[in-house]
Amino acid sequence: GALVYQYPRRTICKSGTSMRMECQAVGFQATSVAWYRQSPQKTFELIALSTVNSAIKYEQNFTQEKFPISHPNLSFSSMTVLNAYLEDRGLYLCGARGDSGNTLYFGEGSRLIVV
Amino acid sequence: TQTVSQSDAHVTVFEGDSVELRCNYSYGGSIYLSWYIQHHGRGLQFLLKYYSGNPVVQGVNGFEAEFSKSDSSFHLRKASVHWSDSAVYFCAVRDRGSALGRLHFGAGTQLIVIP
Structure with a gap:
């Protein structure tokens, strides 16, 4: 089956420092990856959409300078939250889709806690 | 503008009962619809x-x-339902013409199953 692994599951970082999170697709080739953030109030925000060999498209209010993403191959993507502050807290979810089908499979998320 | 409405924030039932979690959407075109489950502190399944x-x-x-x-x-x-079905359930909609990772989520319905 299609599995998406995310690492780390949780990070506590000091305000102003950075956190890098990884996303690994297992059992399928992740041609498209979507990074979301779930706020403490449980709402979802799309950060960016990444397709291998194409430019990464960031949503309004999210920038490459703040959330640089790498999607070097069909099984791996990473995102960094630079200079994290309280408003960056939340659960960062990676959703990956393969060539066939229209289902987005999500990982367990990487939770960012900023102190 | 796409909207996804989950009218019930919480639903409580006893184990063995039947349950219906409601999702209504507002969109005039062709769409994909999906449901995800999120157990406490976990990702989207x-x-x-x-x-x-x-x-x-x-x-x-x-x-x-x-x-x-x-x-x-x-x-x-x-x-x-089984007690292990206790979780938050999210309805999601995607416009068929939009990028595959661009999902619009409802606010979620927390299902509580009493053993």
Whole structure:
């Protein structure tokens, strides 16, 4: 089956420092990856959409300078939250889709806690 | 503008009861509909999806959902719930013309199953 692994599951970082999170697709080739953030109030925000060999498209209010993403191959993507502050807290979810089908499979998320 | 409405923030039932979690959407074009489950502190697990054909779709763990174009609905049902079904359930909609990772989520319905 299609599995998406995310690492780390949780990070506590000091305000102003950075956190890098990884996303690994297992059992399928992740041609498209979507990074979301779930706020403490449980709402979802799309950060960016990444397709291998194409430019990464960031949503309004999210920038490459703040959330640089790498999607070097069909099984791996990473995102960094630079200079994290309280408003960056939340659960960062990676959703990956393969060539066939229209289902987005999500990982367990990487939770960012900023102190 | 796409909107996804989950009218019930919380639903409480006893183990063995049937349950229906409501999802209504507002969009005039062709869409994909899906349901995800999120257990406490975890990521999103895909349950089922609809994009064409039989309006009743089967998912994992005995869940099913029925698409109704006339009602603009995609309600999730289960005939007999188990305590382990306690979680937050999210309905998601995607415009068929938009990028595959661009999902619009409802606010979620927390299902509480009393053993």
